[in-house]
């Protein structure tokens with residue numbers, strides 16, 4: 001299949017591009033490199049450096065590359081920034097998705113997989129989170145993801161779009177062979193932040209609150225490995241039923257606390273990784289982990305990485321050998 005991957009030079013997208021190339025698909029990465037990295041793009045894929053807002057370029061790329069399906073990763077994804085600047089988020093995430101879907105409709109491309117987020121649930125009434133729970137996002141980032149899901153559902157009814165929303169929990173880890181991994185600037189994700197302390201790039205890791213109603217008082221999250229995400233995306237696009245909108249929680253089903261994660265990182269790195277407890281961040285739900293039963297049942301999926309140590313090991317291999325991310329690839 002010829003698949004256009006928006007945001008395929010980014011963290012999750014680049015690992016998914018590799019899974020698609022490994023399966024023999026023809027991949028065109030469409031990325032403006034605002035956050036992504038040219039070096040993260042698999043050599044077997046073509047890279048078009050352009051913005052999603054560029055209607056003409058999007059349209060000519062779809063025609064020239066004979067695109068049959070689209071995977072949509074390109075977005076802004078910082079919760080705090082979305083609260084400060086919601087209009088930028090609605091334009092980058094919602095308006096650009098409308099442009100993308102319009103281009104798809106005019107080129108009769110009806111297969112679509114979308115990076116949604118567990119942020120669509122807001123603060124869930126219970127854990128593990130099932131797809132039937134209410135969707136009440138508590139920040140503009142989560143709301144943009146939910147609006148795009150509505151768009152997908154409406155386009156299925158109106159012109160037969162077949163689409164899947166994958167509501168990831170926390171993407172984590174790096175390619176097993178150590179060649180690609182996470183490189184965000186600024187980095188807000190916990191595992192790379194913890195590993196940056198082990199590399200001496202920060203003095204300590206801050207734990208935001210340890211008085212939550214959780215087993216050890218720190219927040220609990222679900223870390224799904226990027227290579228597992230790659231396989232889920234591949235399966236979802238290959239098995240997309242026509243004209244149907246589907247949605248799945250994508251997590252391991254295992255909740256890991258911040259304190260457990262730091263302890264695992266100390267084991268993996270052999271570094272003391274100093275930590276200090278600071279005030280809670282507003283809007284941080286105490287526990288977020290997935291019930292992945294629907295994904296397992298309908299897409300026949302089981303995570304290869306269920307142990308947080310294994311996931312951290314792959315991340316550590318990447319960060320240790322690329323302390324400045326793609327800017328300093330010691331192995332290249």
Ligand SMILES: NC(=O)c1ccc[n+]([C@@H]2O[C@H](COP(=O)([O-])OP(=O)(O)OC[C@H]3O[C@@H](n4cnc5c(N)ncnc54)[C@H](O)[C@@H]3O)[C@@H](O)[C@H]2O)c1
Nearest residue numbers: 007009010011012031032034035036051052074075115171
């Ligand atoms: N990382 C996570 O834990 C996580 C969790 C849930 C959902 N998601 C979603 O997954 C997707 C990918 O996340 P990520 O962590 O890989 O982010 P990322 O920032 O690493 O990747 C996003 C990519 O999109 C590109 N991009 C952004 N705006 C663009 C535009 N207007 N035109 C063209 N390209 C553009 C960037 O250059 C970048 O390469 C996002 O949609 C995010 O909301 C991520």
